[in-house]
Amino acid sequence: MTDFIADRAATRKPDFSNAHLRKRYRAEARFKLYGIAAIVAALGMLAFLLGSIVMTGSSAFTQTEIALDVTLDRAQIDPNGTLDPEVLAKGNYRKIVRDAIRAQFPDVSGRRDLRELYRLVSTGSDFTLRQIVETDPGLIDTTQTIWFKSSADIDQLNKGAIPRDVVESDRRVSDAQIGWFDKLSADDRTRRSFNTTFFTSGDSREPEQAGVLGAVVGTTLTLVVTLILSFPIGVMSAVYLEEFAPKNRWTDLIEVNINNLAAVPSIVFGLLGLAVFLNFFELPRSAPLVGGLVLALMTLPTVIIAGRAALQSVPPSIREAALGVGASPLQTVSHHVLPLAMPGILTGTIIGMARALGETAPLLMIGMVAFIVDIPRSFTDAATVLPVQVFLWADAPERAFVERTSAAIMVLLAFLILMNLAAVLLRRKLERRW
Amino acid sequence: MNTLILIIVLLGLTTFAYRYGRRKALASVEGSVANLHSLPSYHGAYVALWCGLPALIVVALWLMLQTDMVERLVLSGIADGIAGMSEGQISLLLSDIRNLATGDITTRSPSPMVLAAAERYVELQRLGFALMTGAAVILTSGGLYFGLRAIQPALRARPQVERIVRGLLFIASVIAILTTIGIVLSLMFESNRFFGQVNPLEFLFGLNWSPQTALRADQVGGSGAFGAVPVFAGTLLITVIAMIVAVPIGLMAAIYMAEYASPTTRSLIKPALEILAGIPTVVYGFFAALTIGPLFRGLGESVGLPVASESALAAGLVMGVMIIPFVSSLSDDVINAVPQSLRDGSLALGATHSETIRRVILPASLHGIVGAVLLAVSRAIGETMIVVMAAGLSANLTANPLEAVTTVTVQIVTLLVGDQEFDSAKTLAAFALGLVLFLVTLALNIVALRVVRKYREEYD
Numbered sequence: 001m002t003d004f005i006a007d008r009a010a011t012r013k014p015d016f017s018n019a020h021l022r023k024r025y026r027a028e029a030r031f032k033l034y035g036i037a038a039i040v041a042a043l044g045m046l047a048f049l050l051g052s053i054v055m056t057g058s059s060a061f062t063q064t065e066i067a068l069d070v071t072l073d074r075a076q077i078d079p080n081g082t083l084d085p086e087v088l089a090k091g092n093y094r095k096i097v098r099d100a101i102r103a104q105f106p107d108v109s110g111r112r113d114l115r116e117l118y119r120l121v122s123t124g125s126d127f128t129l130r131q132i133v134e135t136d137p138g139l140i141d142t143t144q145t146i147w148f149k150s151s152a153d154i155d156q157l158n159k160g161a162i163p164r165d166v167v168e169s170d171r172r173v174s175d176a177q178i179g180w181f182d183k184l185s186a187d188d189r190t191r192r193s194f195n196t197t198f199f200t201s202g203d204s205r206e207p208e209q210a211g212v213l214g215a216v217v218g219t220t221l222t223l224v225v226t227l228i229l230s231f232p233i234g235v236m237s238a239v240y241l242e243e244f245a246p247k248n249r250w251t252d253l254i255e256v257n258i259n260n261l262a263a264v265p266s267i268v269f270g271l272l273g274l275a276v277f278l279n280f281f282e283l284p285r286s287a288p289l290v291g292g293l294v295l296a297l298m299t300l301p302t303v304i305i306a307g308r309a310a311l312q313s314v315p316p317s318i319r320e321a322a323l324g325v326g327a328s329p330l331q332t333v334s335h336h337v338l339p340l341a342m343p344g345i346l347t348g349t350i351i352g353m354a355r356a357l358g359e360t361a362p363l364l365m366i367g368m369v370a371f372i373v374d375i376p377r378s379f380t381d382a383a384t385v386l387p388v389q390v391f392l393w394a395d396a397p398e399r400a401f402v403e404r405t406s407a408a409i410m411v412l413l414a415f416l417i418l419m420n421l422a423a424v425l426l427r428r429k430l431e432r433r434w
Numbered sequence: 435m436n437t438l439i440l441i442i443v444l445l446g447l448t449t450f451a452y453r454y455g456r457r458k459a460l461a462s463v464e465g466s467v468a469n470l471h472s473l474p475s476y477h478g479a480y481v482a483l484w485c486g487l488p489a490l491i492v493v494a495l496w497l498m499l500q501t502d503m504v505e506r507l508v509l510s511g512i513a514d515g516i517a518g519m520s521e522g523q524i525s526l527l528l529s530d531i532r533n534l535a536t537g538d539i540t541t542r543s544p545s546p547m548v549l550a551a552a553e554r555y556v557e558l559q560r561l562g563f564a565l566m567t568g569a570a571v572i573l574t575s576g577g578l579y580f581g582l583r584a585i586q587p588a589l590r591a592r593p594q595v596e597r598i599v600r601g602l603l604f605i606a607s608v609i610a611i612l613t614t615i616g617i618v619l620s621l622m623f624e625s626n627r628f629f630g631q632v633n634p635l636e637f638l639f640g641l642n643w644s645p646q647t648a649l650r651a652d653q654v655g656g657s658g659a660f661g662a663v664p665v666f667a668g669t670l671l672i673t674v675i676a677m678i679v680a681v682p683i684g685l686m687a688a689i690y691m692a693e694y695a696s697p698t699t700r701s702l703i704k705p706a707l708e709i710l711a712g713i714p715t716v717v718y719g720f721f722a723a724l725t726i727g728p729l730f731r732g733l734g735e736s737v738g739l740p741v742a743s744e745s746a747l748a749a750g751l752v753m754g755v756m757i758i759p760f761v762s763s764l765s766d767d768v769i770n771a772v773p774q775s776l777r778d779g780s781l782a783l784g785a786t787h788s789e790t791i792r793r794v795i796l797p798a799s800l801h802g803i804v805g806a807v808l809l810a811v812s813r814a815i816g817e818t819m820i821v822v823m824a825a826g827l828s829a830n831l832t833a834n835p836l837e838a839v840t841t842v843t844v845q846i847v848t849l850l851v852g853d854q855e856f857d858s859a860k861t862l863a864a865f866a867l868g869l870v871l872f873l874v875t876l877a878l879n880i881v882a883l884r885v886v887r888k889y890r891e892e893y894d
Contacts, residue, residue, distance in 0.1 A: 024786055031788035035690025038683040039703055042762075045755045046710055049721050056724075237607035244600060245607070256883075258610045263809065263879040264872065265816020267843055268617060271868045274850065275620035282501055297613050304610065330596045358714025361818035361843070364851055387716040387819075394720045394823060402724065409717050416712060 053413075057406025063195040063208060064150040064158040066121055066184055068100040071143045072133060083137050091133065093126035097148070104189075105180060116177055120184075122149040124209045147191070152207035152400035154181055158192065161399055172399070198407065202373045203389065207400035210393075212408050214375045218288055218368075218383030219357065219415075221376060225292020226299055226356050231349055233296075234303025235338075238345070241304070242311040243333050262301035269298045270365025278366055285367035286382040294362045299352040306348020310341035343430035350423040354416050360387040386412045437497065440567060444493070447574050448486030454578075455481025455585060463587050472592035480591040483598055484581030489573040496566045504558045505532075508551050515547045531555055621872055624865030631859045632660045637866060639663060643829035643840075645849060645860045660863055662870070664829035668839030672750045672821060673814045675835055679754025680814075681807055684761025691762070692769040693791055704763070711759035719823030722752035727824055734836065742826070744838040749824040753814055760810045768802025768886070769795060805886035812878035816871060818843040842867050 074081065077091035098118055102108065108117050122128075125148045132146065133139060149155075153172045156162045158181070168175050184190050202214030245251040273294035277283045283290050314337050322332040363369075368384050369392060376383035384392070386408060393405040456478030463469040470477070505528060509516065516524055527548065534552035585591075629637070640661015687707065691700050727748040734741030741747070772795050780790040796803070826838025827848055849864040 024789070028786040028788045031791070032690070032694055035686045035694055038686035039690055039707070041683055042687055042707055042710065042755070042758045043703075046706070048725075049713070049717070049755075052721065052725050053717070233606045233609055236603045237610060240600075240603035240607040244603060254607055254611055256880075257614050259883055260876060260879050261610055261614055263812060263875065264617070265812075265818070265843070265875055267816065267818045267846055268621075268868055268872050268875075271846070271850075271865060272613070272617045272620055275624060275865070276616055281498065300610060300613070304607075328592065328596060330599060354712065358712075358716070360714065360716045361822075361847070364822075364847055369851055387714050390714075390716050390720060391819070391823070394716075394723065405720060409720065412714060412717070416714070420712065 050413075053406045053409050056403055057408075057410045059159045059161070060198060060403040060407035061195050062159075062192045063197065064155040065147040065191050065193055066150050066154075067145050067147050067189040067191075068097070068121070069103065069143055070096055070100045070129065070146050071103075072096065072140050074141045077133060077140055078137075085134065088134055088137060089130065091130065093129040093133070097121065097125045097129060104184065108180075113176065116174055117180065119151055120154055120177065120180060122151050122208045123206055124149065147193070149197070149208045150181075150190070152398060153177075155208060156399050157181065158190065159403075161403070198404070202375050203371060203384070203392070204373060205371075207396075207398050207404060210401075210404060212386065212389060212411055214372060215384050215386045215389035215408070216411070218291075218372075218376050219385040221288035221379055221383060222291040222295060222363075222385055223353060223357060225289055225379060226295040227349075227353060229293065229296035230299040230303050230352065234300050234349070234352075235307050235345060237300075238304045238307025238311060239333055239338065242308045243337065244329070258301050258304050262305060265361075266298055266359055267361040267365065269294050270362030272297070273362060273366045284380050284382075286370050286372070286384070287380045288376065288383050288385075289379040290366050291363050291368050291383075291385065292379070294366060295356040295359060298359065298362065299356050302352035302355065303345070303349050306352070307341070307345045310344025310348065311337060313344065314340045340432070343426055343432075347423045347427045350419055350426070354419040354423075357415060357419065358387055358412070360385075360391055363388055364391075386415070436563060437493075440570065441490070441493065444486060444489055444570060444574060447578070448482045451485035451574075451578050451581065452478040452482035455479075455581060458582060458585050459587075459589075459591075462585060470587050471590055472595075476591040476595050477585055477589065479595045480589070481578065481581035481585065483595065484577040484584075485574050486577070487598075488577055489570045492573060493566060493570055496562075496569070500559075500562045500566070504555060504562060507558055508555050511554055512547055512551050535559070617872065621865055621869040624862055625869045628859060628862035628866045631862070632866075636660060637662055637863075641831060643845075645845070645863050660859065662842075662867065664831040665840055665842055665845055665867070666870075667831055667833075668746070668825070668829065669815060669841040669843075671746050671833060671835065671839055672753065672825060672841055673811060675747060675750025676754040676757055676814045677807070677811060679751055680757040680761050680810060683754075684758045684810075685765055685803065687758070688762040688765035688769060689791055692766050693787065693795070704766070707759045707762055710756065711763075713756075715756065715817060715819040716823070718752050718756050719819040719821075722748050722820055722824035726752055730836075739836060741836045742838040744824060744826040745836050746825065746839045747835040749821050750835065752824065753817055753820050756817070756820065757810045757814055760813055761806055764806035764809065764886075765799075765803050768799045768806065771802070772798045801885050801888065805882040808878050808882035808885070812875040812882070815878075816843065816875050818847060822847050842871050846871070 073096065076096055077093075078084075078087050080087070101117055101120060102114070105117060108114060128148060129146065132144075150158070153162065154177065157164075157173050157178065162171050162173055164178060173181075181190070197209060198211045200213055201209060201211035204210040241251060241254060245254075273290060277290045277293055278285060283293075318336050318340065319332050322336045323329070327335065363385060368388050370382055370384065371392070372382050372384050374381070390405055390408050390412065393401045393408060396405075456474045458481075459470060459474045459477030460467070467474060508531060509524070509528070516527065519527070530548055531551045532555070534548065535555040637660050640659065641663050642659040642661045643664045644659045687703075691703055695703060723744075727743050727745065730745055730748050731741045731743045776794050776798055777790055780794040781787070785793065821841045821844050825844055826840050827844065828838070829840050829845075830837060832839060846864045846867050849861055849867075
C-alpha cells in the first residue's frame with residue numbers, strides 16, 4: 001500500500017527542469033504555428049482559386065479582330081437597287097466576306113485550303129456585315145475596311161493559348177493558318193479589342209459569339225421573383241414568430257422546422273420544384289418563374305432567421321413605450337419595432353439573395369440547363385442563369401470556352417461582391433447598437 | 435400576360451378602395467377624427483381588404499385549377515378518339531394539343547382531331563379567363579359596396595383589420611412548414627412508386643448500380659440495376675476526404691482566431707475566411723475539374739501512380755476547402771463561449787497557452803465542435819456542384835481516393851437532367867436517392883442542433 005503511494009508520488013512529481021520547460025515552450029510555439037499554418041493554407045487556397053480564375057479569365061475580355069477590305073458589291077446585296085430591308089437581309093454577305101479574305105491571299109487555291117482560309121474569321125462575320133449594311137445602305141458599291149472577329153481558334157492562337165511549337169496535328173490551327181495570320185499581323189491587319197459581344201449577346205455554340213447577357217437577364221428575372229416572394233413572406237413570418245406567436249409546442253415545431261429547412265441540401269429543393277411546380281402544377285420548364293419560386297423557398301429560412309435576430313435585438317423598452325401610450329400590438333410592431341429592425345432584416349435578405357444568386361443545383365433539376373440563345377423577356381420564357389451558364393460552358397470542349405467560363409465566373413463574383421458590399425455598408429450605416 | 439394586367443387592375447382598384455374608404459370615414463364625421471372609433475386609414479384598409487382580398491384569392495385558386503380543368507374538358511371532348519390509348523400516349527397527345535394551342539412547334543403534323551382539340555383548348559382557356567375576370571370584377575365591386583356600406587363612425591375597423599393582418603402573418607409562418615411537408619410528401623410519393631418497381635432492400639444493400647434501363651425490350655445492355663451501396667460508399671469517401679481537409683484546418687484556424695489573434699487580425703481573417711463560404715459552389719466545381727484534377731493526375735504520373743482525372747481526392751479536397759469556414763466559424767463561436775474563468779484557472783496553475791487549449795478549452799467545447807463537424811458533414815453530403823463537375827459518373831465500389839467514384843447528388847443530377855420519361859425507374863430512382871439524402875442530412879442536422887443547443891445552455 002505504502003509502496004504504491006510512494007510509486008505514484010514518484011511518477012507524478014513535476015518536472016521542473018529547464019529542458020522540460022523548453023520542450024513545453026517549443027510545443028507552445030508549434031501549436032501556435034499550426035494555427036497560423038491552417039489560416040495560411042485556407043487563405044492560400046482562396047488566393048490560388050481566385051488567382052487561377054483571373055489568370056484564365058481575363059483574356060476573355062479581349063477579342064482578336066481581323067481587318068478586311070470589303071467590296072460591298074450591289075449585285076450581291078441589292079441587285080435591283082430597291083434598298084428594301086427584306087432584300088438587304090437576304091444578301092449574300094458570306095460570299096462578300098470570303099471574297100475579301102481571298103483578296104488578301106490571292107495565291108491560295110484548292111477547296112481544303114480555302115476552307116481553312118475562310119475559317120480565319122468568325123462564322124458570324126456575314127451577320128456583322130449585314131448589320132453594317134442595314135444600318136447604312138449608302139455603303140453599297142463602296143469598298144470599306146471592316147474589322148471582323150477572328151474565329152475562336154485564331155483568337156486563342158493570338159492570345160498564346162494554342163502553342164505554336166507542337167506538332168500540327170495536335171493543335172486546332174494548321175501551319176498554313178498560322179502563316180496567314182502572321183502575315184495579316186505583319187500587315188497591321190489584326191488587333192485585340194475589347195470584347196463587347198461577351199456582355200451584349202446570349203449563349204452561342206461559337207465561343208467568339210457567346211456572351212453572358214442572356215444569363216444575366218435570366219438571373220435578374222429569377223432573383224426578382226425570389227425577392228418578391230421571400231422578402232414579404234420571410235418578414236411576415238419572422239414578425240409572427242417573434243412578436244405574436246404564443247410559446248407552445250406548435251411554434252416550437254415551426255422554429256425547429258425552419259432551422260432544419262435552412263440546412264436541407266439545395267438539390268432537395270430542386271427535387272421539390274420538379275415534383276410540385278413542374279409535374280403537379282405544370283408550370284413551364286426552364287422558366288425564371290419556377291427558378292425564382294424554388295430559390296424563394298430556399299432563401300425563406302435565411303430571411304426568417306435574420307429577421308427574427310433583428311427583431312430580437314430591438315430592446316423591449318421600445319415596445320413597452322409604444323404600448324404605454326396606447327398603441328395596439330400590431331401598431332407597436334409596424335410603427336416602431338419593424339422599422340428599427342429593418343436594417344438587420346435587409347442585410348439578412350441581401351445575404352440570402354447572394355446565396356440564391358450563386359445557387360446552381362436546384363435550377364438544374366427544373367430544366368434551366370437548356371442551351372438558350374435568345375435573351376429572355378418575360379418570367380415564363382426559357383432562360384438560364386449565370387451559375388448554370390458557368391456549368392454549361394465548363395462542359396464545352398472548345399479551348400476558348402475555358403477562358404469564357406472563367407470570365408463568366410468573374411462577372412458572377414463581381415455581382416456577389418456588390419451585393420455583399422451593399423450588405424456590409426447597410427449594416428455599418430443603419431444598424432444601431434442598443 | 436393578361437393575368438398580370440388583371441392583377442394590376444385589381445391592385446389599382448384596391449388602392450382606390452383604400453382612398454375612398456378613408457375619405458368616406460372622414461366625411462361621415464365631418465372631419466373630426468376624434469369621433470371615429472378607428473383612424474381613417476383603418477377604415478380605408480377595411481374597405482381595401484373587402485375589395486381586394488376575396489378577388490385575389492379567387493384568382494389565385496382559379497389559376498391553379500384552370501389548366502387542369504381545361505385539359506380534362508378537352509380530353510373528355512375527344513374521349514372516343516383516345517379510347518384505348520395508354521397513359522403515356524395521352525400525355526403526349528395532350529402536350530401536342532397544348533403546343534398547338536400556344537402556337538409552338540409540334541412534334542408531328544397534327545391530325546384533325548388534335549387540331550379540333552387545340553381549338554377547343556384555346557376556346558376553353560379564353561372562356562376560363564373571361565369567367566375569372568367576371569368573378570374577380572363581381573367580387574371586387576361587391577366587396578367595395580359591402581365595405582363602403584359598413585363604414586360609420588362606430589365601425590371597429592382597426593380590430594377587424596388587425597385580425598386579418600395577424601391571420602396573414604400566421605399563414606406566412608406556416609409556409610415554411612408547408613415547404614417541409616411538400617418536400618417530404620413529394621419525395622415519399624415518388625420514392626414509393628420507385629419501390630413499387632425495385633425492392634427497397636435491393637436498393638439499400640445491392641452492390642451494383644447501373645440505372646440505364648432498357649427502353650425497348652430487345653435492347654442490349656441497360657439492365658437497370660439499382661443497388662445504391664456503391665453510390666453511398668462514394669459519397670462517404672468524398673465526405674471523409676473533405677472532412678480530413680476541413681476539420682483540422684478549420685479547427686486550428688478557429689483556435690488561432692479565438693485564442694491567439696489580436697482583435698485587429700481577427701477582424702481581418704474572419705471575413706477573409708468567410709469569403710470561402712460565399713463563393714458559389716459551381717466555381718469550386720470548375721476549379722476542381724479544371725485545375726486541381728489535372729494537377730493531381732500530373733503529380734500522380736510523375737511518381738508513377740495511376741490517378742483518375744476525376745479522382746475522389748480532387749473533389750474531396752476542394753469540397754474540404756469550401757467547408758473550412760463552416761467548421762471554423764462555428765468552432766470559433768463555441769470556443770469563445772467557454773467561460774474565461776476556466777482559462778484563467780488553467781493558466782494560473784502554470785499551464786502554457788496551448789496546454790490550456792488542449793486540456794481545458796477543447797474538452798469544454800467538445801460538444802459544440804462535434805455539432806459543428808456534424809453540420810459540416812451534412813453540408814458535404816448534400817453538396818452537389820463540386821462533385822457533379824469534378825467527380826465521376828460511374829458507380830465504383832472502392833476505397834481508393836485516387837479512383838473516380840460517384841455520389842448521391844451526382845446520380846440525382848445525371849438521372850434527372852436531360853430527356854426523361856417520368857415514370858421509368860431510372861428517373862424515380864433520383865427521388866429515392868433524394869429521400870435518403872434528405873433523411874440523412876435531416877438526422878445530422880437535428881442531432882447537431884440539439885448538441886450545440888445543449889452545450890450553449892451549459893454555460894449560459
